Amino acid sequence: MNSDNQTILDKVAAVLPLVHRAFDGEIGVALADNEKFLLYHPAKDLDFRTKLNTPPFKEGSAVDILIRKKLPYLKMDMDEQLHGFPYRVMAVAIYNDNKEIIGAIIISQSLDQQATLKNMAGNLLNSISTLASTAEEITAQSEEMAGITRTLAETAKDSQKQILETNRVLGFIKEIANQTNLLGLNAAIEAARVGEQGRGFGVVAEEIRKLAANSTESISKINVIISGIQSDSAVNYNQIEQVEVGISQVTEAIAHMAAATQELRAMAHLLDEKAENF
Template sequence: MNAFHVIMDYLPIIMDEPVTIMLTDGKTYKAIRSSEALEVDADESIGQPLDDQIMSLINKGEIFVGEYTTDITVPFKSYTIPIKGENGKIEGAVLLAKSLKRKRDFVGAFDDVKSSLEQITEAINDLNVNVQEVVDANEQILSIVEEANEKTADTNDILNFIQEISSQTNLLGLNAAIEAARAGEYGRGFDVVAKEIRKLSGSTSDSIKRVDSVLKGVSDSIKTIHTKVGNSNGVFEVQASSLEEIAASIEELNSSTQLMYGFMEKL
């Protein structure tokens, strides 16, 4: 008992957390020392009897450790350490209450960080899904654009065929005009037909040129769309890869936070 009484003055200095140390003879409080932060009025408690719960713990002869949270005090960790004499008889006990306020503050801060990381992870995962959906949609657009470009090329083949027919028709009209001229008076009616044929050929040729010009414009636009979509797809793929790396880093940070949380709970 005397040894504990001697070191009591130094325990509040040695401990990392604010503490209150009480020395008892198993029935009443004999000495109390407390850290300044706890503002315990020791004079009022010295000589006061122990309550039945504390006496029961002391009489069991075993060290008891428990954590408590009340509305009127800071959360604390309690140690009940029986003091036994040479004959093994319980002569008293050391009661120590260590403040858990700083621990709870740290745990609360870790809870906030953990919650924030979970929200960030969820947001990044959602964003990654959305980016991937855009990439998939762009792939479909690229496929459609390529198909449209191929059909435009097929249309060019058709126009070339029609242009060939127009040229042949024009040649036919020219030959008809020559034969009408040779026929003289008898070829006037045939000459009218020849002129209409050449007129139709010229009109068809002009129309083909306009259509060809439009189709070339469409083809150029399709190629531009193909290039733009391809470029944007490349950007989105890079973003998707970056998001995956960020998500992995946050997961590692979350694991570290969980580890620190476990350490804090053991304090």
């Protein structure tokens, strides 16, 4: 190697340790001529145990490909099969004044953190997808329950209206029974006033009064039953209304959760992109 080429490589060799220090050892730096490695500072978490001044280069390595193919720059991402973890190697050609390649700077960097980030992003995306699917399913079920609850509420409301209508009919029947009882009483009075000739009419009048009394008693019993039904119906209606409000609140909360899930999905995609470009 002529002295000019050696001078260039010596100057690069003087700078590379400073570069390694500037990155706090997060990257590995190496210097090679066209045959062998001249300098090597490994990264904290990536050490190839490169031997210096021992040609030739490992066949298929980044520096080997760059020198043989006379490339200005080469980047290679390697998976974990070779060293147990993924890493990246970048080789940059060094030229002399005649535009000839006289060596290369090699920078190495572990991609273990990148792989971890990508795995985290992938797991996060899977979890978010499951959460989104579950939220959609719950939303659909909540909407179905809300529809059923609305139908029940309307049915309960209609039942209350029918009960009120029944009360009005019973009130009318009770009024008729009272009037019938009054007529029977008047008939009995008239039969007694007439004497022996009105005895048969008096028997009929007494039966009319008994019928009116029985009707009034039956109406009272029906009123008790109707009142119980009305009370239960009112309680059921109130409970159904509370359930409807609760379902509405759940649906609203799920909608907020779905919106938050979409934001998380976007963040997970961004994390995956950042890991890819790490």
